[in-house]
Amino acid sequence: xxxxxxxxxDVWSKRLKEARLALGLSQKQLxxxxxxxxxxxxxxxxxxxxxxxxPDFQIAMRLAEVLQVPVAFLYCDTDEMAQMILEFHRAPKxxxxxxxxxxxxxx
Numbered sequence: 001x002x003x004x005x006x007x008x009x010d011v012w013s014k015r016l017k018e019a020r021l022a023l024g025l026s027q028k029q030l031x032x033x034x035x036x037x038x039x040x041x042x043x044x045x046x047x048x049x050x051x052x053x054x055p056d057f058q059i060a061m062r063l064a065e066v067l068q069v070p071v072a073f074l075y076c077d078t079d080e081m082a083q084m085i086l087e088f089h090r091a092p093k094x095x096x097x098x099x100x101x102x103x104x105x106x107x
Contacts, residue, residue: 028045033066
C-alpha cells in the first residue's frame, strides 16, 4: 500500500467513494467483496477514500470490478472524462463501435 500523491489522492478518493455509494455498499462490504480481510476491510477502504493511502494496481482492479466501473474511471482527473468513460463502458458494443468510428473520422 503506497502513500499517495496529493492530486492522484483527491481524484482516487472522490471516484472510489462516488462509485461505492452509487452501489449502496459500505466500506466494509466493498473491501470484503474485493478480497480484503474482513478485519481490515473497512479501515483500508476508509484510508483509500480519505487519501491516506492508495491501493496497488491489482487491488484497484479488484475494486473497480466490484464497483462495476473501468479502473480508468477511478483515476480520471476530470468529471467530464470520467462520465464519458462510464457511459462508454455501459453502452452496448455496437454503440461503442459507432462512437469510436465517429471520433476517429477526420473533419
